[in-house]
Amino acid sequence: MPPITARTKETADETRERIARTADELFRRMGYAKTAVADIAAELGMSPANVYRFFPSKNAIVEAICTRCLVEMENEIRVISAKPLTARERIFELFRAILIYHRDNFISERRLHDMVLVAIESNWDAILAHKLRIAAGIEALLAEGIEEGAFVPHDAAAASQIMLGAMVRFCHPILIAESIDEDLESQLQAALAFILRSVEVQRTPL
Structure with a gap:
């Protein structure tokens, strides 16, 4: 057998990832504004x-971090989306997961707030593509709900866009940060239940 030799040289992608992860750690420790490229290099x-x-x-480093998030x-x-739950239950879990992700990141890492602002401004195309993928996921769940008989027939694509717009307060990291001391989970549950009522099949009591 040929001798096993250790690979010591990083690929370009590995180096980029190491730089991005180190920058992320410094942004969390020192704050985005106080961290210079020289600090990351050191x-x-x-x-x-x-x-x-x-x-x-x-900013390009921030874009890489943002994309990974x-x-x-x-x-x-x-x-x-793959859980064995009803479409309605998965819609609730989906929005709750988005809220918790942004809320917990802000609570534990308030120094990242400036970086989030930069990421939104400089990485808009990636964020827009992300929103479109989220909307597609909601559309698929609404379509499943129609098939289940839980939702009345409707334009699931249009409804998903309306739902995302109405729920932006619970999905946008800046808006979540502004209301961080409120009971956002309860508010999300109430708002989403109200919105879904417009497409839910109303059961007539026997």
Whole structure:
């Protein structure tokens, strides 16, 4: 058998990921505004010029972090969508998961607030694509609810967009941060129950 040799050289993607993760840790520890590319480079034991080889700016690093967070959230939503629950129950779980993700991140890492603002401004295309994928997931659940007989027939695509717009207070990280001391989970439950009532089949009591 040929001898086993250890691979010591990182690929470009691995280096980019290491830079992004180190930057994320520093943003959480020091705050976005107080963290310079030089600080990130020093933490990694490399020169700022080397960091700039992989990311043209600090905002570009934020975009990479933001993209990873969006992927994490979408993976969680896919897990919820596959649960053996009714469509209605999964819609509630989906919105609750989004709220908890943003709420808990803000509570534990308030220093990331500035980074979130930058991410929203500089990574809008990725965030818009993320919103479209979330809307598609809600549309699929509404369609399932129609098939189950729980929802009346309706345009699930249009309804998903309306629902996302009406529930933005519980999905947007900035709006969640502004109401962080309120009982947002209870408010979400009440708001979503009210919205879903417009498409739910009303059962006539026997």
